[in-house]
Structures are given as C-alpha cells and as structure tokens.
Amino acid sequence: xxxxxxxxxxxxxxxxxxxxxxxxxFALFFIFGGITSLNDVIIPKLKDLxxxxxxxxxxxxxxxxxxxxxxxIPAAAIVRRIGYMRTAVVGLxxxxxxxxxxxxxxxxxxxxxxxxxxxxxxxxxxxxxVVANPLISLLGVPSTAHSRLTFAQAFNSLGTTVFPYVGAxxxxxxxxxxxxxxxxxLALDAYRAAETRVVVxxxxxxxxxxxxxxxxxxxxxxxxxxxxxxxxxxxxxxxxLRQPRFxxxxxxxxxxxxxxxxxxxxxxxxxMEANVLGLDAESAGxxxxxxxxxxxxxxxxxxxxxxxxxxxxxxxxAAGMTITLLLVSANMSGLVSGWxxxxxxxxxxxxxxxxxSLASEGLGERAAEGSxxxxxxxxxxxxxxxxxGHAADAVGLKMALTVPAxxxxxxxxxxxxxxxxxxxx
Numbered sequence: 001x002x003x004x005x006x007x008x009x010x011x012x013x014x015x016x017x018x019x020x021x022x023x024x025x026f027a028l029f030f031i032f033g034g035i036t037s038l039n040d041v042i043i044p045k046l047k048d049l050x051x052x053x054x055x056x057x058x059x060x061x062x063x064x065x066x067x068x069x070x071x072x073i074p075a076a077a078i079v080r081r082i083g084y085m086r087t088a089v090v091g092l093x094x095x096x097x098x099x100x101x102x103x104x105x106x107x108x109x110x111x112x113x114x115x116x117x118x119x120x121x122x123x124x125x126x127x128x129x130v131v132a133n134p135l136i137s138l139l140g141v142p143s144t145a146h147s148r149l150t151f152a153q154a155f156n157s158l159g160t161t162v163f164p165y166v167g168a169x170x171x172x173x174x175x176x177x178x179x180x181x182x183x184x185x186l187a188l189d190a191y192r193a194a195e196t197r198v199v200v201x202x203x204x205x206x207x208x209x210x211x212x213x214x215x216x217x218x219x220x221x222x223x224x225x226x227x228x229x230x231x232x233x234x235x236x237x238x239x240x241l242r243q244p245r246f247x248x249x250x251x252x253x254x255x256x257x258x259x260x261x262x263x264x265x266x267x268x269x270x271x272m273e274a275n276v277l278g279l280d281a282e283s284a285g286x287x288x289x290x291x292x293x294x295x296x297x298x299x300x301x302x303x304x305x306x307x308x309x310x311x312x313x314x315x316x317x318a319a320g321m322t323i324t325l326l327l328v329s330a331n332m333s334g335l336v337s338g339w340x341x342x343x344x345x346x347x348x349x350x351x352x353x354x355x356x357s358l359a360s361e362g363l364g365e366r367a368a369e370g371s372x373x374x375x376x377x378x379x380x381x382x383x384x385x386x387x388x389g390h391a392a393d394a395v396g397l398k399m400a401l402t403v404p405a406x407x408x409x410x411x412x413x414x415x416x417x418x419x420x421x422x423x424x425x
Contacts, residue, residue, distance in 0.1 A: 026155040032125040034159025041167035058389035063115035065381030067122035075130040076372025085221040092214035094124030099207035106196040109189035134371040149353040151303040157296030168285030237369035249359020253377040258384020259404035291345035298349025316415030321347040
C-alpha cells in the first residue's frame with residue numbers, strides 16, 4: 001500500500017495494521033468523492049426544473065460547501081473527543097440522513113428544500129473528510145506522506161469518475177421535455193415533484209449503502225489504537241493561521257476547491273453550447289467523468305512524481321498547465337474548446353493533497369486542528385462557483401473561466417513559495 005516496510009513503519013510509530021486501515025480510508029475517499037461529484041449532474045437538472053440563472057443554480061454548490069466552513073472545526077473537536085473511527089461513523093450516518101432528506105425535498109417541489117438536504121449531506125462528508133485527510137498521513141512513514149495522500153485522493157477521483165456517469169443516465173437521461181415556464185401554481189409543484197423522483201431514488205440507494213458502511217466501520221472501530229488527545233479549545237486552532245505557510249496553504253485550498261468545483265459545475269452546460277460541442281444534456285453529462293477521470297489518472301501518476309520531485313515544484317507546474325488549458329478553452333471553439341476544459345481535471349489531480357500536505361508539514365499533534373481549519377477552507381466551493389455563475393450570466397460561459405484561472409495563478413505562487421520542506425516545530 002504505501003508503507004515502505006513493516007519494520008520501518010514500526011520504528012516510526014506507525015500502527016502494525018496500517019495497511020488494512022489504509023484500505024478503509026481509501027474507501028472513505030471513494031464514497032465522499034463520488035457523492036460530491038453528483039452535484040455536477042444535479043445542477044443542470046434543477047436549473048432546468050426551477051428555471052434558474054447560472055448564479056442561482058450555483059447555490060447548489062454554495063449550500064453544499066458552506067457545510068465545510070460551519071462543520072469542520074466542530075468535526076475536529078469530535079475527532080479529539082471520540083477518535084477517528086467513531087467520528088467516521090458519525091459522518092457516515094449524517095450523510096445517510098442527508099440522502100434521506102431528498103424524499104421530503106422532492107415532495108415539496110421547492111428548490112430551497114433541496115439546498116437543505118445538500119447541506120446536511122455535505123455536513124456528513126465534512127466530518128468524514130476531517131477524519132480521512134490526517135488519518136492517511138498518519139498511516140505510514142512521514143517521508144512518503146505527500147505520495148500516500150495523493151494515492152488516496154486517486155480513490156476519491158475513482159468515485160468522482162463512476163458516480164457522475166451513472167448519475168447522468170439516471171438523472172439527466174430523464175430531463176424534462178415540458179417547459180416549466182409554461183406551468184404555474186399546483187401544476188408546476190406537481191410537475192417538479194414528479195421530475196425530481198429520479199433524484200430521490202438515486203439518493204435512497206446511496207443512503208442504504210452508507211448505512212451499511214457505517215455499520216462496518218463501527219464493527220471495526222477498535223482496530224485503530226489512538227493516543228488520548230489533550231483537551232484544548234478548538235479556538236486555539238486559529239493560532240495556526242499565524243504561520244505564513246499554513247495560512248497561505250489554507251487560502252489555496254479555498255481557491256483550489258472553488259476553481260475545481262466551478263469548472264465541474266459548468267461542464268454540462270458548457271459542452272451543450274453550440275460553439276463548443278453542442279451536445280444534449282445526457283451526452284454532456286456523460287463527459288463529466290472524463291474531467292474527474294483525468295484527476296484519477298493524474299493522481300496515480302502524481303503519487304510517483306511526488307516521490308521524485310519537490311512537491312511545491314510539481315504543484316506550480318500543474319497550476320501553470322490548468323491556466324493554459326482554461327485560456328485555450330475560452331479562446332477556441334469546437335472540440336479544442338471542449339476537450340481543453342475537460343483536460344483541466346488531469347492537472348487538478350495532485351493539487352488538493354499536495355496543498356494539504358505542504359500546509360500541514362510540521363504540525364505534529366496539532367494535525368487534527370490543522371485538518372479542521374483546512375477543511376473549513378473548502379468553503380471556497382461555495383463562493384468561487386457563485387462568483388463564476390454571476391460572471392457567466394454577465395459575460396458568458398467562456399469569459400467566466402477567467403475566475404478559476406485567477407485562482408490557479410495564486411496556487412502557482414504557493415507552489416513556488418512552499419517548494420522547500422518545512423521542519424517540525
């Protein structure tokens with residue numbers, strides 16, 4: 001898995017059963033990555049049914065990623081109180097509840113109720129992610145933490161590749177043939193409730209799967225022997241922002257997640273544009289996995305590259321490539337424009353795990369606090385897509401790509417800034 005040898009691992013305080021625990025963490029990355037990527041499929045569905053502007057449709061991402069800002073610090077506190085494994089169960093059960101809330105959301109026929117369900121679902125994902133990121137770093141020798149986290153993120157990308165393809169068939173394959181603008185009152189409410197039932201069926205299936213996984217994790221909760229964490233106020237975590245490297249890294253997580261989500265959210269509508277690929281909704285939706293699949297392939301490649309080159313330099317190069325691809329997509333048309341946008345996923349691949357591990361270097365026993373703060377920064381997924389949506393309404397989809405391009409430019413600067421290892425202390 002990514003433990004160099006049992007003897008070396010044991011000498012550095014790594015659990016003897018780290019390999020089996022890594023497998024468990026990889027499964028968590030697969031689950032929360034896949035469910036998050038379904039937003040890219042739900043957005044065009046809800047945009048069509050509720051006749052939303054791009055900015056309004058991006059409220060799906062705002063509701064979802066706002067949970068990271070509000071729940072991350074409490075989640076880190078829960079980890080300190082009950083440990084990683086039990087906290088993972090709490091997160092999985094919260095995700096299950098969020099999926100089940102799609103039932104009353106569909107019955108109501110109101111856009112706002114879907115946003116509530118998405119917020120609860122994302123709260124559970126936030127808890128799971130606060131567990132998973134530092135845990136995978138701890139389950140191996142420190143020298144390969146960058147590579148190991150990138151390898152784990154590849155399983156996140158496997159989920160984001162599989163889920164949107166299935167979601168495009170189940171959800172976008174049944175896009176409405178009736179114009180909702182021609183209906184009103186009770187007829188419109190009934191129509192929306194009927195059309196969103198396919199979304200409900202998808203999330204009920206996910207709820208069942210999540211409940212099963214939660215039961216399995218609870219059964220194996222004692223496999224990880226954890227040292228009792230000292231009791232500290234989680235407000236103390238904000239002191240970490242006084243460290244320039246950590247603060248810059250947290251800001252880049254904000255920008256990276258925002259840029260990645262903004263691009264992913266626009267793919268379906270972007271590829272439907274006549275001057276790009278001119279596809280129908282279901283066909284465009286089936287291209288979303290190519291964006292996330294590129295990230296999956298890139299993470300497997302990146303796990304190897306990060307063992308050979310400075311993580312900061314690899315990050316800077318990847319950011320430079322995403323900027324280039326966005327500029328090409330915005331200024332070209334047809335196949336070149338469409339495929340340049342999809343190729344952004346390949347170079348997104350190593351960004352989150354590399355920024356996370358670069359920012360977290362040297363935190364030691366404060367790793368859970370740092371993870372909580374960094375996961376708060378994932379709220380960028382709530383803000384940057386909304387800004388991008390407003391830009392798309394104002395100047396068009398192509399020019400709106402300037403917003404994520406600026407985010408990647410700052411990430412490039414962080415890669416150069418953090419190119420040298422930081423000592424603990």
